[in-house]
Amino acid sequence: MKTSLFTIALLSLALSLPFPSFSQxxxxxxxxxLLRIKKSFGNPDALQTWTKDSDCCSWYSVQCDEYTDRISALTIYSGNISGRIPEAIGNLPYLETIILRKLTNLTGQIPATITKLTHLKTLTISWTNLSGPIPSFLGQIKSLTSLDLSxxxxxxxxxxxxxxxxxxxTLHLDRNKLTGSVPESFGNFTGKVPAIYLSHNLLNGTVPESLAHANFTWLDLSRNRLEGNLSVFxxxxxxxxxxxxSRNMFEFNFSNMDQFPASLSALDLNHNRIYGSLPGTLTGLKLQTWNVSYNKLCGEIPAGGNLQKxxxxxxxxxxxxxxxxxxxC
Structure with missing residues (x-):
């Protein structure tokens, strides 16, 4: 009986003490x-786990660095999120990754506060309704390795x-409404020339001769209104x-382009105004993608290599x- 009373007393004491809080x-x-960002987005259901009742390192779309426990990634895919990208996003100083994708109700422009993120490596804002010019201040984020605004x-x-x-x-600016030509500065990248994707825009004008100084690896200029000679590449x-x-207004004599790098494995020139004949040096390439349809080419297709594939x-x-x-013939 004494033992039972003692046990009951211990249980009563334990229940009277406050429960320890969760590990923060x-x-x-x-x-x-983060709570400011949630409020700016209209407290959407997609961010319902963002509450003070739990550790924010466990919140949906949030990732903390395992060493510093600071927010290192914010990745929001789809969801009924509306409004503008809040300026508070620039107040997460340890962010390395921002991905805002398939948020069709996201509007406005990229906030200038994003330049405060000196550790940012990946910036993806894709499939949204952001508009206006692409801000030049993005050039200040020197840590960026990937920029996707497609x-x-x-x-x-x-x-x-x-x-x-x-x-x-990697630079993705494809599938927008960009105008003007490819910048002269793209012939003089500060670092190694990135893979560049500019397709499905309204770009026009002649491809700058300065691009002859750059050594591109992956380049997509398709579905624009660009002109000029492609031999610079x-x-x-x-x-x-x-x-x-493909699908531009390039017009030049293909016969004069007889030197190609051995690395070239994909070349699509369809729907342009290219004339002349196909150079025989094309047979030395291991082409995995190849199309010259809808042009003004003449002469016999060189035999050999992958051209008859x-x-x-x-x-x-x-x-x-x-x-x-x-x-x-």
Whole structure:
């Protein structure tokens, strides 16, 4: 009986004490700014886990660095999130990754406070309704390795300051409403020339001759209104691997382009105004993607290499091109 009374007394004492709080990893300043971001987005259901009742390192779309316990990544995919990107996003100083994707109700422009993020490596704002010009201040984020602003409604010209990003490896500006030409500065990147994707815009004008100084690896200029001679991108001293120049207004004599780097494995030139004949040096390339249809080419298709690997759709609708896989000359 005494033992039972003692046990009951211990239980009563334990129940009278306050329960210990959950282990808090997340920095309080980071938590405060995340809650500001949630409020700016209209407290959406997609961010319902963002409450003070739990550690913000465990919140949906949030990641903390395992060593510093500071917010290192903010990745929000889809969800009924509306409004503008809040300025508070620039108050998360340890952010390395920002991904805001498939948020069709996200509008406005990129806030200038983002330049305070000196550790930011990946910036992806894609499939949103952001509009206006791409801000030149993005060139100040020297830590960026990947910049993806594709599938938005950005207008205006491409800021030349983007060439000042020394660590940039990938640049996606495709699927916007950008105008003007490719910047002269893209021939003089501060660091290694990144893979560049500018397709599905309203770019026009002649490709700058300065681009001959750059050594591109991946380049997509397709579905624009660009003109000029593409020989600036090729030569035995280049290392370009894949290039898509289709559906533009390029007009030049292909016969004069007889030097290609051995690295070239994908070349798409369809729907342009290219004339002349196909150079025989193309047979020395291991082309995995190849299309010259809808141009003004003439003469016999060189035999050899991978040129006969493709069916007639890679060659048809030219002025007088002939030979396998087209009818004999």
């Amino acid at each position: 990893r997340c920095n309080k300043k980071d938590e405060k700014n 599938f938005n409604s950005f207008t205006g010209t491409i800021p030349p300051e983007l060439s000042m990003l020394p660590k940039l490896k 090729f030569g035995t001293n280049k290392t370009i691997k894949a290039a898509n120049f 493709y069916d007639n759709t890679a060659y048809f609708h030219n002025k007088c091109l002939c030979g396998s896989p087209l009818p004999a």
